[in-house]
Amino acid sequence: MAVKLAVILALFNLLALGIAEDFDFFYFVQQWPGSYCDTSRSCCYPKSGKPAAAFGIHGLWPNYNSGSYPSNCDPDSPFDESKVSDLISRMQSNWPTLACPSGDGLTFWTHEWEKHGTCSESILDQHGYFKSALNLNAKIDLLKVLVDAGIEPNGGEYSLASIKEAIEGATGQTPFIECNNDSSGNGQLYQVYLCVDTSGSEFIQCPVFPRGKCPPTIQFPSF
Ligand code: 5GP
Ligand code: 5GP
DSSP: OHHHHHHHHHHHHHHHHTOSOOSSEEEEEEEOHHHHHSSSSOOOOOTTOSOOSSOEEEEEEEEOTTSOOOOOOOTTOOOOGGGGTTTHHHHHHHSOOOOSSOOOSHHHHHHHHHHTGGGSTTTOOHHHHHHHHHHHHHHOOHHHHHHHTTOOSSSEEEEHHHHHHHHHHHHSSOOEEEEEEOTTOOEEEEEEEEEEOTTSSSEEOOSSOOSOOOOSEEEEOOO
16 A cells, blocks of 8 residues: 555656656658659758768657657747757768758758657757757768668669668668658658667657658669
């Protein structure tokens, strides 16, 4: 009886302190700049110049096992550059913005923090959120994984299955691949989703995959 009471009290405390987890896992989403740029809408290089030919971070998105997700969870927690000043140079290299007009990244990072980051604030504060995404990006060099499997960004066509297999071989986890279309309507490798535990540090098997379908064979454009 005393034990039961203690457990109930502990749970109550967790809830009262607001540290109960309010999402089930993260999608860690990386984008291939060659595909972002190779569409009918244009792209713009960041003010700091053309990014390296590498998969860049798009975001770290809290998600529910049901497939739905929370967004814009805390209007009182705006993006504050001063909280991530020690991370800015890594963010410029690994989380570059490609949207037009050309920017310094602050608009993109503000959007990602306010839409997604504020929904995992009970676990990761703003500094922790950006640092976790940077560390995840450093854990897996997606371009190297693909090139090592003979899948090169040269405009060639590759089977979706071979791309998934290469990433699964390197991470142990099945990725979700999102395609977009070039201006002639050909499907191409746009974003790679990997699932991450609620601490934001370990890749896990995805509890649920986003919707969407790539054709069986897709292009990997150069950048
Ligand atoms: P789109 O509609 O272009 O696929 O996605 C637009 C935006 O909605 C994404 O960039 C992301 O912010 C959000 N989004 C789309 N799908 C998901 C999802 O499955 N989980 C989460 N957390 N966000 C998503
Ligand atoms: P999400 O799709 O995450 O909801 O929103 C992405 C937002 O960030 C869009 O408003 C988009 O214009 C902006 N954005 C800025 N830079 C980039 C970029 O490099 N890639 C993508 N996918 N969106 C970007």
